Amino acid sequence: MKQWQKDGRLYLAIAFAVMAILFYSSSQTYAQQSQIGLLERVLKNQPFLDQLQTISFVYAGKEISIAADGYFSFVEFFVRKGAHFGTYLVMGGSLFLGLLPRMKSYPLTAVVAWLAAVGYAGLDEFHQMITGGRTPLFQDVMLDASGAGTAIILCMIWSFIRKRRTF
Template sequence: MKKYIFLIVGILIMLFCISSMTYEQQTIVPTLQETLENKPFYNLLSKLELTYWDQTISVESRGYYYFVEFLIRKGLHFAGYGIIAILIYRIYRKFQFQLAGICAVLSIFVIASLDEYRQTFVEGRTGIFDDVLLDTYGAITFVILFKLFSALYQKIKQRNSVE
């Protein structure tokens, strides 16, 4: 269990450090311009439009590289907090806590809220509730998938031990 706690603390420190950086310090647009010079999937991506923070986000409104960066950043939010949620879920399960999934998701909601609030004090950053929701959706998705895969694994394991 200690390894989960250390891993969670390490990931949270990393997330808080990254969210303490200004956008200019953490942008990956120059790297994307070099790496994706030929603009792969441009036709597909140019058909996507997302509403985020009451704004339309698209290739047309932001440009190809900024749109790709937006997708990567938000995907990392979703997946990063989802992974933390699984680790928190595992800790709650170690204590035989029946509502481990719900508590893991609520823990992520609190952590994400605190992180977004903290970002309001970072120059050039804004803390927005949409990111808290995205992080929480990531937690919900990852915990549900983890529970489904764990149940499936247990069924397969039981079936193999009977045979």
């Protein structure tokens, strides 16, 4: 196990597993993925309704607010966008950690890992375009890119701190 971790294979396996999960997820329609029923059961008392009602913004040309979408759709929006950011956070970090032992250059590895994650995000949105009941959004690609970039920056910081402690 340590060798898999040391040479990056474990991290690359995690990145490819995330890609497979994303591909499967993008193959489903919005109705198949909707978590509104679950949210209605779990959040039936609509916690923080008063505070959340004051939030309103535009995302991809559409108003996002409780007034426009209802409480549960509004909460689901944040769950979905959090999933975008989080999955690409894992993918970006895994790609960076998986490629670093092979490339041995922090800046080059960071660029390649980020471009690979963003490229996959673009392909994922294209896949959604050809899947019925889905809406591909450039804004989602940017959200995915920020998740991957955040992970890569955190991994670089962690690597530099770890390297300094060994001297």
